[in-house]
Amino acid sequence: xxxxxxxxxxxxxxxxxxxxxxxxxxxxxxxxxxxxxxxxxxxxxxxxxxxxxxxxxxxxxxxxxxxxxxxxxxxxxxxxxxxxxxxxxxxxxxxxxxxxxxxxxxxxxxxxxxxxxxxxxxxxxxxxxxxxxxxxxxxxxxxxxxxxxxxxxxxxxxxxxxxxxxxxxxxxxxxxxxxxxxxxxxxxxxxxxxxxxxxxxxx
Numbered sequence: 001x002x003x004x005x006x007x008x009x010x011x012x013x014x015x016x017x018x019x020x021x022x023x024x025x026x027x028x029x030x031x032x033x034x035x036x037x038x039x040x041x042x043x044x045x046x047x048x049x050x051x052x053x054x055x056x057x058x059x060x061x062x063x064x065x066x067x068x069x070x071x072x073x074x075x076x077x078x079x080x081x082x083x084x085x086x087x088x089x090x091x092x093x094x095x096x097x098x099x100x101x102x103x104x105x106x107x108x109x110x111x112x113x114x115x116x117x118x119x120x121x122x123x124x125x126x127x128x129x130x131x132x133x134x135x136x137x138x139x140x141x142x143x144x145x146x147x148x149x150x151x152x153x154x155x156x157x158x159x160x161x162x163x164x165x166x167x168x169x170x171x172x173x174x175x176x177x178x179x180x181x182x183x184x185x186x187x188x189x190x191x192x193x194x195x196x197x198x199x200x201x202x203x
Contacts, residue, residue, distance in 0.1 A: 096174035098145055098202045107173060107199070111150070114171070118164040120156035120193075127151075130198070145200045149178060154193040158182065161193055168197065175199050 099107055108125060115122050130147040156164065161182070168175045178198040182191050 097172050098200050099173055100202050104148075104201075107150075110171065110173065111152070111168070111175075111197075114167045115154070115164060118156070118160045118167065120154050120160050120164045122152060122154060124153040125150060145202050148199050148201050150197040150199065152193075152195040152197065154195055155185075155190050156193060157190050161191065165195075173199065 104127065111125065112122060128149045128151060130149055154161070154164075165177060165180075169177065176198050177195070179194070179196040181194040183194075185192055
């Protein structure tokens, strides 16, 4: 029902005459009611937002704490990796399955399956050859395989990231974390991850 029809409705007109409410008073009453309605609506929305923020705050604190812990573990891992003898990499690679260059696409699919399992979204995956001047590349120069780096841009939270990395390093095909960098995203509980994996291809 329109406002004009409501104001001209016989029962409403009779009620106005009974209470002696003129047009000016009626306008004030309508403005007051609208103000109260807007106030209650805003108050309700603010309450909902505050409750949402209260629920998110402990989660943000927990995520921040665990992210700091993850970064510390990553730093330790990088330090230990730097101390490893590059000549041992081929030996570790030989202990697992190696693929040929024709099987790289199938490896991408396997990595995508593991990413989906761990709720990690792959934005980009790009293969690059390791620099010939690197220590590991010099060590394997005489071997019957060559190294390959896979650069992945990921979006995921750190808990699923650790699960994803664990599954990668325990996969049938030899894969190891070569580099990793985690960058928090503003207004999001997920992280932007630059992950570089290393594997070996049979020549």
